[in-house]
Amino acid sequence: MPDHHPLLRKLAALSPLSVEERHVLARVVAHPVAIPARTDLVRDGDQPRGAFIVVEGIACRYKILLDGARQVLAFLVPGDFVGLDADVVDTMDHAVGTLTPCCVVDIPPLTMRNLLDNHPGIARALRIAALAEAATARQWLVNLGRRPCEQRLAHVLCEMLVRLRSVGLASAAEYRFPLTQIDLADATGMTSVHVNRSLQALRARGLIEGQGRSIVIRDVAALEAVADFDPGYLRQAARLQPESLARRPGLPAGGAFRETGLPAAT
């Protein structure tokens, strides 16, 4: 049973799967559909019908503002799952669309029910995957809110390296990343012009190579340092975090949040 399907790789890394569960997943994933680039998979305002898995290519969650600006909310790479909660969501608050040509597997609601109800290992793995996606969204909030542009880009590139590597689509420091600079801009809250210049700056610093279509990271450690990147949020593994100070530093010590044991009140 070859384990190189991205979904299997990803889920198995999150929670142990029984042999049977692997077979079930392999069957679910057997018949992908090809979707051209720049095609909506789910539209904003839709009522979702079932779920799907990205098997090849890169897609994204996104929103369009009134003035037409687009914000990319998350990248979806092979192995990523959309629609875990389709059963309780009555209206999508964002869209999902392909950025490159993709292969996608559709999962009808009944299949979904079966996966969740009869295969606890799969259910658990999918839940953890959803938590990792939420953690990624938090990282992006930090990225957009508090990091200068060059660092934002570096962070996204680091994240994609780790995520693609975890499904076997990147080597130690290199991967194909056939996105437009416009796509990158919409993910990082920048302008495509400025993405271009910031990318050049990263190249000039010797941190990356490649002309956008594929990325080579010259010095992974250095890029992660620049980006303040900690891959911990992508796995669900223990790791060490810096002290959680309450206020920005530089302020007198009194500003730090105190700790609370939250004495149980029941």
Added chain:
Amino acid sequence: MPDHHPLLRKLAALSPLSVEERHVLARVVAHPVAIPARTDLVRDGDQPRGAFIVVEGIACRYKILLDGARQVLAFLVPGDFVGLDADVVDTMDHAVGTLTPCCVVDIPPLTMRNLLDNHPGIARALRIAALAEAATARQWLVNLGRRPCEQRLAHVLCEMLVRLRSVGLASAAEYRFPLTQIDLADATGMTSVHVNRSLQALRARGLIEGQGRSIVIRDVAALEAVADFDPGYLRQAARLQPESLARRPGLPAGGAFRETGLPAAT
């Protein structure tokens, strides 16, 4: 059975609760603990132990960067629940702390299990609440990535109006909001100086009143228009969304994402 407890109000609005479930919740929530302002409830890197509910005051999820900058990821208001997934999260990737003095109810893991396993209505409501929180995070991504500062503030103020109103803590257009301009800045990716000026600009436009400690929205509709605010993401109700265009407008029509039926492949 008075329904004015924020948690009950909130959950009952999301999913119908049986009388018994209301009683169970009322009991869970019976003994809140007072926590001073600026105190961590959960630290970044912690292993979460159980969950808790904010019953009074305002708290937040946040992260501290290497350079000490803080990004607020979400506000937590009375009725908000933290730690639904404590059973599968081994390490917190962010902290949770109070911004004002709060009352909080601690929920030990066993109580949690009981709620989720034996009270489907509660389980469902909590799940929907978690989805609403995720939707809010997406709104914030849009806010940080694509909106100018004044609009960001307006959006946050609109959001808080709706959220506080839904738990009975705001009138039609007015609520107490005892946050620091620094807190607001850390939530909107701005500087406190600029928050100050932007707030003044909103006041000058006649959109809001009040000196920060409490907010009066002069013209709710106008503020929502400025903010491009659609409250749909906070409830889980049907609503209409603008067309989901793929590319920014102004570009030739060809750029729009096509739609896909995703022909089921099983």
Added chain:
DNA sequence: CGATCCGTTGACATCGGTCAACGGACGTGG
């Protein structure tokens, strides 16, 4: 062979950040 779309570059504008100062509110300790 023409349309597009994308990456690239330059000149320029501006939003929002930085730095610094000050006053008021509040709390604390003498």
Added chain:
DNA sequence: CCACGTCCGTTGACCGATGTCAACGGATCG
């Protein structure tokens, strides 16, 4: 009760990062 320290809101002057506008060339595709 007063004096002091701290934190917060406010303002001004200044600056820099990033957006805007515009142009151009190469690649791709029909």
